[in-house]
Amino acid sequence: MSKKVIEVNNLTKKFGSFTAVDRISFDVKEGEIFGFLGANGAGKTTAMQMLCGISMPTAGEGTVAGYDIIKENERIKRNIGYMSQKFSLYEDLKVWENIRLFGGIYGLSDKTIAEKTNELLKQLDFEQERNTLVKYLPLGWKQKLAFSVAIFHEPRIVFLDEPTGGVDPAMRRQFWEMIYDAADRGITVFVTTHYMDEAEYCNRVSIMVDGRIDALDTPAELRRRFSADSMDEVFRQLARKAKRGDS
Amino acid sequence: MIEVKDLHKSYGRQGKVNALNSISFTVDDGEIFGVIGPDGAGKSSLFRILASLILPDSGSAIMNGHDVVKDYRKIRQIIGYMPGRFSLYQDLSVEENLVFFATLFNTTVEENYHLIKDIYQQIEPFKKRRAGALSGGMKQKLALSCALIHKPEILILDEPTTGVDPVSRKEFWDMLGRLKEQGITILVSTAYMDEASRCDRIALIREGEFIASDTPQGIIDDYPEVLWAVEGTGMSALLGELRAHDKVKSSFAFGDKIHITVEKNLQAEELKRYLANKKFNDVRIAPIAPTVEDCFMALTS
Numbered sequence: 001m002s003k004k005v006i007e008v009n010n011l012t013k014k015f016g017s018f019t020a021v022d023r024i025s026f027d028v029k030e031g032e033i034f035g036f037l038g039a040n041g042a043g044k045t046t047a048m049q050m051l052c053g054i055s056m057p058t059a060g061e062g063t064v065a066g067y068d069i070i071k072e073n074e075r076i077k078r079n080i081g082y083m084s085q086k087f088s089l090y091e092d093l094k095v096w097e098n099i100r101l102f103g104g105i106y107g108l109s110d111k112t113i114a115e116k117t118n119e120l121l122k123q124l125d126f127e128q129e130r131n132t133l134v135k136y137l138p139l140g141w142k143q144k145l146a147f148s149v150a151i152f153h154e155p156r157i158v159f160l161d162e163p164t165g166g167v168d169p170a171m172r173r174q175f176w177e178m179i180y181d182a183a184d185r186g187i188t189v190f191v192t193t194h195y196m197d198e199a200e201y202c203n204r205v206s207i208m209v210d211g212r213i214d215a216l217d218t219p220a221e222l223r224r225r226f227s228a229d230s231m232d233e234v235f236r237q238l239a240r241k242a243k244r245g246d247s
Numbered sequence: 248m249i250e251v252k253d254l255h256k257s258y259g260r261q262g263k264v265n266a267l268n269s270i271s272f273t274v275d276d277g278e279i280f281g282v283i284g285p286d287g288a289g290k291s292s293l294f295r296i297l298a299s300l301i302l303p304d305s306g307s308a309i310m311n312g313h314d315v316v317k318d319y320r321k322i323r324q325i326i327g328y329m330p331g332r333f334s335l336y337q338d339l340s341v342e343e344n345l346v347f348f349a350t351l352f353n354t355t356v357e358e359n360y361h362l363i364k365d366i367y368q369q370i371e372p373f374k375k376r377r378a379g380a381l382s383g384g385m386k387q388k389l390a391l392s393c394a395l396i397h398k399p400e401i402l403i404l405d406e407p408t409t410g411v412d413p414v415s416r417k418e419f420w421d422m423l424g425r426l427k428e429q430g431i432t433i434l435v436s437t438a439y440m441d442e443a444s445r446c447d448r449i450a451l452i453r454e455g456e457f458i459a460s461d462t463p464q465g466i467i468d469d470y471p472e473v474l475w476a477v478e479g480t481g482m483s484a485l486l487g488e489l490r491a492h493d494k495v496k497s498s499f500a501f502g503d504k505i506h507i508t509v510e511k512n513l514q515a516e517e518l519k520r521y522l523a524n525k526k527f528n529d530v531r532i533a534p535i536a537p538t539v540e541d542c543f544m545a546l547t548s
Contacts, residue, residue: 136264
């Protein structure tokens with residue numbers, strides 16, 4: 001559990017005179033579930049884009065999955081998985097076609113894809129939905145499938161951007177049980193959420209305010225430090241300090 | 248007053264997807280009525296019918312005396328509608344959007360400024376900015392201002408807080424509270440169960456049906472199960488052991504605790520001994536009052 005899969009130092013991103021991400025430094029260990037919280041406009045998305053190798057930092061340095069985020073960003077993309085609430089799967093492709101597509105993008109062989117597809121559909125109890133167009137799946141099912149597809153190529157890290165938004169309460173919890181399984185298999189999980197009960201399910205949590213990381217610790221320690229009963233209260237205390245007139 | 252009777256709506260060839268199934272409810276003047284449920288439950292279909300944007304297959308909806316099908320022109324004058332997806336003109340500025348919507352309804356921004364002042368003031372410093380370049384929170388405030396500028400009698404808000412952080416969500420509900428004080432009837436949908444307490448009455452919706460409708464407290468009072476909170480270290484393993492106990496009916500993580508429903512004849516001490524045998528020695532168990540989320544889960548299990 002001690003190997004670091006994300007390590008960043010003073011990571012900064014400026015758009016003109018606006019500093020979206022302001023010298024953030026942190027690391028994430030292998031197999032950890034790391035919650036990345038912050039108010040709307042605090043800089044979470046920009047920070048995540050830099051970690052995923054799709055946005056170049058203005059300053060600072062770091063590695064993700066062992067690769068340099070500036071010089072080796074193409075390699076990073078191959079070694080991570082990503083899913084968000086807004087986009088995860090192609091609605092007009094069937095379940096098996098989505099798996100086939102993403103498996104292919106990540107360079108898995110046809111044989112591996114075929115074998116793993118059967119395995120996955122069985123695990124999810126999805127075998128009857130193999131030929132269903134994704135748009136006809138209920139949201140909760142879609143998100144479970146999307147998560148499985150995001151880790152289909154066994155990446156070292158998976159980035160989840162609000163994966164459970166709008167998902168019903170029981171499904172939301174089943175989704176988190178899948179996250180735990182993935183973490184147990186050694187996949188590091190980097191997740192954003194607006195559900196503060198989900199912050200409790202993370203091993204450690206960081207909270208961004210105005211482009212900086214203002215707090216980073218285990219949920220229990222954060223509650224203790226802010227004399228708060230819940231993560232919701234911790235979040236409120238921190239987010240209230242925000243000066244950006246954004247949200 | 249809103250009176251909805253036996254609304255049905257299905258989509259697709261041969262009505263394959265059943266979006267709404269026999270929905271009936273009433274909303275009193277000046278009430279905040281929340282329709283709460285996951286995405287895909289039918290919330291948007293219901294609101295689009297009430298906003299006269301789509302037709303129901305059968306059933307009726309009367310808003311302040313006007314039928315949403317026959318009197319659609321009148322309906323559009325008396326309601327303010329904020330769709331789930333941001334649908335203002337991205338290439339117009341903040342100010343231009345507002346003026347445009349005021350003009351459409353034959354009024355001016357000045358005439359009803361008092362209604363939006365509270366909300367609009369927060370984005371007024373950016374009034375020359377293109378709407379498309381606003382942040383999520385600011386877009387939401389502009390959309391609400393535009394929905395209010397013609398002084399609607401009824402406000403229909405489709406998931407206004409989706410993707411919004413907890414602090415901004417609270418601010419948004421504070422704004423709705425102040426609009427209610429001005430006498431506006433508010434119909435609002437959300438997937439966040441914790442927002443139920445901000446409504447006068449709520450309906451829980453799932454797969455096109457209302458599975459409960461009452462005041463938030465009324466829903467909680469009707470909770471049929473015995474509910475306990477369990478705390479301890481090693482939550483994931485603890486969850487597994489709880490599920491294996493034959494008198495534990497359901498167990499789900501709720502933040503730093505686990506909520507379990509149990510058979511009436513189970514004693515907390517008995518469960519503690521069982522867990523101690525499994526090497527969970529620091530477990531705390533206490534009966535708790537359910538949240539609306541517990542109620543939703545009990546109703547859908």
